[in-house]
Amino acid sequence: MSTHPATASTRPANSEGREISMMTGLHGDAEREVPDVPPDPVMEALKLNVFYGDFHAVHDVNLSFGKHEITALIGPSGCGKSTVLRCLNRMNDLVAGARVDGEVTYHGQNIYARKVDPIAVRTQIGMVFQKPNPFPKSIYDNIAYGPRVTGMKVDNMDDLVEEALQGAALWDEVKDKLKQSAYGLSGGQQQRLCIARTIATKPDVILMDEPCSALDPIATSRIEDLMLQMRDDYTIIIVTHNMQQAARVSDRTAFFTARPDETTGNRTGLLVEFDRTSNIFANPADKRTEDYISGRFG
Amino acid sequence: MSVATSTAREVTRTVSTGRSKDKSLGSLVFLGALWFSLFFGVMVLLVLIVDTAIEGSPRFDSALITEYGSRVRPESTGFRAGILGSLWLMVFTALFAVPLGIAAALYLEEFADGDRWWNRLIELNLQNLAAVPAIVYGLLAVAVMALMGFGRSGIVLGGAIALALLILPVIIITTREAVRSVPQEIRQGSLALGATVWQTTWRQTLPSAVPGIATGTILGLSRAIGEAAPLIVVGLAGSVRFDPTGVMSEITALPMMIYSLTSNSQEEFRTAASAAIIVLLIMILGLNALAIYIRNKFQKTW
Numbered sequence: 260m261s262t263h264p265a266t267a268s269t270r271p272a273n274s275e276g277r278e279i280s281m282m283t284g285l286h287g288d289a290e291r292e293v294p295d296v297p298p299d300p301v302m303e304a305l306k307l308n309v310f311y312g313d314f315h316a317v318h319d320v321n322l323s324f325g326k327h328e329i330t331a332l333i334g335p336s337g338c339g340k341s342t343v344l345r346c347l348n349r350m351n352d353l354v355a356g357a358r359v360d361g362e363v364t365y366h367g368q369n370i371y372a373r374k375v376d377p378i379a380v381r382t383q384i385g386m387v388f389q390k391p392n393p394f395p396k397s398i399y400d401n402i403a404y405g406p407r408v409t410g411m412k413v414d415n416m417d418d419l420v421e422e423a424l425q426g427a428a429l430w431d432e433v434k435d436k437l438k439q440s441a442y443g444l445s446g447g448q449q450q451r452l453c454i455a456r457t458i459a460t461k462p463d464v465i466l467m468d469e470p471c472s473a474l475d476p477i478a479t480s481r482i483e484d485l486m487l488q489m490r491d492d493y494t495i496i497i498v499t500h501n502m503q504q505a506a507r508v509s510d511r512t513a514f515f516t517a518r519p520d521e522t523t524g525n526r527t528g529l530l531v532e533f534d535r536t537s538n539i540f541a542n543p544a545d546k547r548t549e550d551y552i553s554g555r556f557g
Numbered sequence: 558m559s560v561a562t563s564t565a566r567e568v569t570r571t572v573s574t575g576r577s578k579d580k581s582l583g584s585l586v587f588l589g590a591l592w593f594s595l596f597f598g599v600m601v602l603l604v605l606i607v608d609t610a611i612e613g614s615p616r617f618d619s620a621l622i623t624e625y626g627s628r629v630r631p632e633s634t635g636f637r638a639g640i641l642g643s644l645w646l647m648v649f650t651a652l653f654a655v656p657l658g659i660a661a662a663l664y665l666e667e668f669a670d671g672d673r674w675w676n677r678l679i680e681l682n683l684q685n686l687a688a689v690p691a692i693v694y695g696l697l698a699v700a701v702m703a704l705m706g707f708g709r710s711g712i713v714l715g716g717a718i719a720l721a722l723l724i725l726p727v728i729i730i731t732t733r734e735a736v737r738s739v740p741q742e743i744r745q746g747s748l749a750l751g752a753t754v755w756q757t758t759w760r761q762t763l764p765s766a767v768p769g770i771a772t773g774t775i776l777g778l779s780r781a782i783g784e785a786a787p788l789i790v791v792g793l794a795g796s797v798r799f800d801p802t803g804v805m806s807e808i809t810a811l812p813m814m815i816y817s818l819t820s821n822s823q824e825e826f827r828t829a830a831s832a833a834i835i836v837l838l839i840m841i842l843g844l845n846a847l848a849i850y851i852r853n854k855f856q857k858t859w
Contacts, residue, residue: 382751
């Protein structure tokens with residue numbers, strides 16, 4: 260029962276693809292065939308360096324993110340994985356003093372090129388944050404917000420809202436209270452609402468910055484199930500502190516670590532190893548990865 | 558019970574009751590000093606209000622607020638012109654000061670680069686502006702009026718400009734506080750969906766900050782309503798005998814009328830002034846109560 264990406268992309272969102280993911284659920288996708296290299300990469304980072312003022316935060320990261328794959332970025336705190344993630348939709352632009360060297364390409368186009376509008380980048384590459392951050396509005400308006408501000412052509416907003424909530428496996432829980440405040444939802448529901456909100460603008464790639472770290476285990480497993488379902492339609496890149504989570508959901512894992520500078524002592528993040536998740540966890544090529552995975556470090 | 562638990566309980570009790578079990582002489586003396594200060598402050602205010610109320614009590618009648626000021630019949634002189642004038646001033650002060658204040662605060666919080674020297678200069682000036690004596694704003698308003706070519710003094714426009722300048726720093730500072738209290742996550746969530754900074758400010762930050770802005774504005778207005786000094790400079794009369802009809806109307810304001818009557822030699826006028834002080838206090842307390850109501854009713858917990 261392999262869900263090869265090539266076939267997955269052509270299948271409608273809620274046919275058997277969803278059931279397969281549901282069945283595999285928390286046990287991950289051991290059966291899923293993951294090619295040696297990311298297939299049909301949607302995004303690539305090429306010699307990506309990030310600076311905050313004089314501080315060199317990330318050094319020479321090269322990554323590519325395969326279409327309809329889940330890529331996990333793992334590593335100890337301060338290793339730059341969240342920084343890398345935020346570069347992928349130019350959210351780092353909002354940090355004062357942040358500077359990016361190298362390229363991040365989206366379908367071959369460098370998103371840091373001068374003529375590229377970061378606003379347009381963010382509509383294609385959505386983001387879900389660590390802490391659920393619904394807007395202080397109704398559930399309905401939370402979903403409709405993205406399409407409204409981006410001026411998306413929407414035939415029927417009600418349908419779009421339903422579709423987005425279905426896509427985030429939240430519809431059944433909230434369909435009777437769409438006009439109520441999103442703050443009445445539980446943490447896990449709020450996070451799924453944020454995912455639904457991201458889906459509503461019809462992005463191609465979804466970035467998730469430790470999406471489950473503020474949630475309890477049950478809410479976490481629901482989000483993980485959801486990610487596996489969503490893989491059929493989106494390319495997902497997730498930063499996580501939870502290695503079991505990376506093992507459960509991701510097809511490919513990038514391990515980062517932090518290297519202290521000899522003179523200043525500032526810790527610069529760098530990519531140690533990028534491989535299929537099964538390889539990273541079963542037989543990592545790098546000693547540092549092995550130490551981290553086996554819990555001897557970090 | 559472990560030490561940690563008992564200590565925690567002790568701290569909880571101290572915090573929740575405000576009482577400390579510390580009974581050393583020094584702390585008792587200090588506590589006594591605190592109580593005295595509190596007592597002193599409250600007593601002075603109370604004595605002032607009660608004394609004024611007693612003095613003004615013969616004039617708590619409808620004529621006080623429905624009649625114009627009268628030199629001929631001091632026993633039924635009223636403050637109609639002053640009350641209406643103050644209300645008109647408040648409306649136009651708000652019209653001038655609120656949009657300007659909110660715009661300035663939003664620029665400083667959401668758009669300005671705090672590292673630039675001119676933004677730092679603006680910030681420094683803002684702190685200083687809040688401490689400028691009210692009368693200086695009156696002089697400034699006179700200058701502005703002269704520059705705009707308005708020959709007449711003592712009109713709604715001049716008074717409103719003076720008061721707007723006076724409360725502008727208050728509005729800017731409170732609006733900035735309100736805007737700053739909107740969590741960064743909300744802005745990021747909006748920007749990550751492809752909204753522009755402008756859309757994010759307009760659709761997320763500003764609506765969430767409205768209760769705080771309203772509270773600050775009302776508190777600013779309640780300060781402005783009690784001011785007489787800038788209005789004297791702008792040339793408001795101590796008494797007029799007609800209702801304001803527009804921005805160019807000559808008006809008076811309640812504090813102005815009180816000021817001109819308290820120095821009058823006739824006992825009836827001083828009584829009327831005391832009663833008018835109570836009216837002014839009620840207006841101010843009403844505004845403050847409204848501010849507290851808005852703050853509590855719409856306060857957001859994130």
